[in-house]
Amino acid sequence: MNLKFFSIDLKNKKRLIPQVLTLLSIVLAISYFAFNAQVNMNNRGIAFGFGFLTQEASFDIGFSLIDYDGSHSYARAFLVGLLNTLLVSVIGIFFATLIGVTVGIGRLSSNFLVAKFSEVYVEVFRNIPLLLQLFFWYFAALRALPLPEQAINFYDISYLTVKGWYVPKFIWTNFSIFIYSILAAIVAITFVSKHAKKQREEFGKHIPSFYIGIVLLFTFPALSFFIGGVTLDFEIPVLKQMSTTIFNFRGGVSIIPELMALAMALSMYTATFIAENVRAGILGIGKGQKEAAASIGLTNTQILKLVVLPQALRIIIPPTTNQYLNLTKNSSLAAAIAYPDIVLVFAGTALMQTGRAIEIVSITMGTYLLISLSISSFMNWYNQSVAIKEK
Amino acid sequence: MLKTFKNWILIGFASLILVACQQQGGGNSKKSKxxxxxxxAGFVKCGVSQGLPGFSNADTAGNWSGIDVDVCRAVAAAVLGDADKVKYTPLSAKERFTALIAGEIDILSRNTTWTLSRDADIGLTFVGVNFYDGQGFMVRKNSGINSVNDFQSGISACTNTGTTTELNMRDFFNSKNISYEPIAFEKADEVVAAYDAGRCDTYTTDKSGLAAQRTKMSSPDDHKVLPETISKEPLGPVVRQGDAVWEDIVRWSLNVMIEAEEYGVNSSNASSLKDSENPQIKRLVGSEGELGSAFGLDNEWSLRIIEQVGNYGEIYEKHIASTGIMPDRGPNELWTKGGILYVAPAR
Structure with a gap:
């Protein structure tokens, strides 16, 4: 035997052993739990399988983005819950970003009142547990709203009541044509801005691409109304008497108080963390950068747009991604106030009615994992697009 | 080389231990584990509600009482000799079955409806019925609604998640062709608060639950329960599947309380009836037969239940009737008195 070969082989093996052992123990542990669960389920006569997903759900859900009633399947109920989770997450992320950026910039303001107000906002809202804030908005703030017969009236088209916020419903005809017109507008705007950039960089000619873009964004959809056969009607909610003292609004769209409370709590809480990210991002840009930019004659807006913001974004985006993920996962607190999200509908009611705890909990966990991974890969892509490009 | 060998031995041992653990976990003995x-442990692990007056409710000092609680107390009296040796775990409707299956509790006595799918599909066994109930609706007295026929499309109804109520409600409104907005909360208190605040127009659950929750409201007299009953809700204690002896103990602890009422045996006269003429009474108080040995218990198990907890009539009077929840026993009267309480004889 070649001694040299052997020694190298042994060395490699030595390196390999801990790795193999770790892997093996992980596999063993997982199979142990799986086996254990299977044995216990067998002993107690619990069947395992995903067949229940096609069965009739036979429970109704109060708020749904798609057509659903109890005669649909559990799979459809899952989809309703998932869409409700996504809806509140998207609304939450939108408002959290809006408030967060405003407050973050506000904290750096030279205006004493604005800076102090922003600071107090951040300190108050980030130091109170989210669940308590949720309870505050739902049980204290929104429960104090009036009954439908004394609704807070917005110009006779929209009403705010304890049962929800009733807004007019849009009734479209040829809605797809309208969507195509917006897509066409976006394509045109991209083309114009690329052309404008080329003109500026190659010939030094300035084309007001921003204003052209706005004009385009309105012209295309407007055209779809005039020649595309698109029409838009409004269905305005009307107060209806249902018995001596029970009134309710019928028609229009009802934004349920559970959704409002959850979106408010999530966005106001997460906004504080985003605000701190924004502040950190802006403060992270050296003073010299701004001074250098000023010394070559850039205006304040240009400094912010061309020098500070592109660099600040690199600092802001990664921690903000975390906040978006947190917000999405925190939306599962919905169950506490009866907002029919995926946890309440699927991991709650559906689990109870079918008793398939292992299947349903693993589907729900997988779904959250998928949503989180999608958000973080999108944010990573965006982060890379603003990162320093080595040339 | 030696090291690798050692490692393999280690892995071998680890797998052996794992296999041994599984054997133990999967083992099934004839005795009642x-x-x-x-x-x-010295106490019965009992799952109860998060607070439903008359059924299972804790006072300010944390003492639980109610007819559901008394089922657990009866089992504790039978197997441990002391009705107070019970550890209560308050559970939401959603958590209850998982807690039982996972072994966190050994008896679920939480106003739970006996249905086919729960009994057959999810590894549970219902041992009997301690309250015959049905689903009803509560509305405000001034609402002008006097019957379920007055409901109109667009009504909003609050209820609990994870209950048969959610399903019955849909069946009911569908059969009447009424569109409705369901709002399902996890805790009964949240449902009541939402209904109280006007978030929903009607509150629906088991009629006993409605009557009990009404006592908790800010002004109970402003609300009423509609006369119609839209479903059958036989409520009773539940145990895990796979332990037949334990199942029997819980079943017969409940049955003994009902039979004791039938034969006029109550907490105050039970011990004096040891020399009764009636052999059935003697069996109930443990002076004839060897009934306890079938479960591995002594012969006075049923006497302890009757003495420490009482017969069904006593506990109904104490928790349901005298508290004003349901003064009229209705179907929960003995079969000899026009009700449907009819249990297999303890002999």
């Missing part, structure tokens, strides 16, 4: 564990 639950009974053994209960006697070893």
């Amino acid at each position: 639950t009974l053994e564990n209960t006697q070893k």
Whole structure:
């Protein structure tokens, strides 16, 4: 035997052993739990399988983005819950970003009142547990709203009541044509801005691409109304008497108080963390950068747009991604106030009615994992697009 | 080389231990594991509601009472000799079955409806009925609604998640062709608060639950329960599947309380009836037969239940009737008195 070969082989093996052992123990542990669960389920006569997903759900859900009633399947109920989770997450992320950026910039303001107000906002809202804030908005703030017969009236088209916020419903005809017109507008705007950039960089000619873009964004959809056969009607909610003292609004769209409370709590809480990210991002840009930019004659807006913001974004985006993920996962607190999200509908009611705890909990966990991974890969892509490009 | 060998031996041992653990976890003995564990622990692990007056409700000092609680107390009296040796775990409707299946509790006595799918599909066994109930609706007295026929499309209804109520409600409104907005909360208190605040127009759950929750409201007299009953809700204690002896203990602890009422045996006269003429009474108080040995208990198990907890009539009077929840026993009267309480004889 070649001694040299052997020694190298042994060395490699030595390196390999801990790795193999770790892997093996992980596999063993997982199979142990799986086996254990299977044995216990067998002993107690619990069947395992995903067949229940096609069965009739036979429970109704109060708020749904798609057509659903109890005669649909559990799979459809899952989809309703998932869409409700996504809806509140998207609304939450939108408002959290809006408030967060405003407050973050506000904290750096030279205006004493604005800076102090922003600071107090951040300190108050980030130091109170989210669940308590949720309870505050739902049980204290929104429960104090009036009954439908004394609704807070917005110009006779929209009403705010304890049962929800009733807004007019849009009734479209040829809605797809309208969507195509917006897509066409976006394509045109991209083309114009690329052309404008080329003109500026190659010939030094300035084309007001921003204003052209706005004009385009309105012209295309407007055209779809005039020649595309698109029409838009409004269905305005009307107060209806249902018995001596029970009134309710019928028609229009009802934004349920559970959704409002959850979106408010999530966005106001997460906004504080985003605000701190924004502040950190802006403060992270050296003073010299701004001074250098000023010394070559850039205006304040240009400094912010061309020098500070592109660099600040690199600092802001990664921690903000975390906040978006947190917000999405925190939306599962919905169950506490009866907002029919995926946890309440699927991991709650559906689990109870079918008793398939292992299947349903693993589907729900997988779904959250998928949503989180999608958000973080999108944010990573965006982060890379603003990162320093080595040339 | 030696090291690798050692490692392999280690892995071998690890797998052996794992296999041994599985053997133990999967083992199925003829004795009652639950009974053994209960006697070893010294208390009965009982799952109850998060607060439903008359059924299972804790006072400010944390003492639980109610007819559901008394089922657990009866089992504790039978197997441990002391009705107070019960550890209560308050559970939401959603958590209850998982807690039972996972072994966190050994008896679920939480106003739970006996249905086919729950009994057959999810590894549970219902042992009997301690309250015959049905689903009803509560509305405000001034609402002008006097019957379920007055409901109109667009009504909003609050209820609990994870209950049969959610399903019955849909069946009911569908059959009447009424569109409705369901709002389902996890805790009964949240449902009541939402209804109280006007978030929903009607509150629906088991009629006993409606009557009990009404006592908790800010002004109980402003609300009423509609006369119609839209479903059958036989409520009773539940145990895990797979421990037949424990199942029997719980079943017969409940049956003994009902039969004791039938034969006029109550907490105050039970011990004096040991020399009764009636052999059935003698069996109930443990002076004839060897009924307890079938479960591995002594012969005075049923006497302890009757003495420490009482017969069904006593506990109904104490928790349901005298508290004003349901003064009229209705179907929960003995079969000899026009009700439907009819249990197999303890002999």
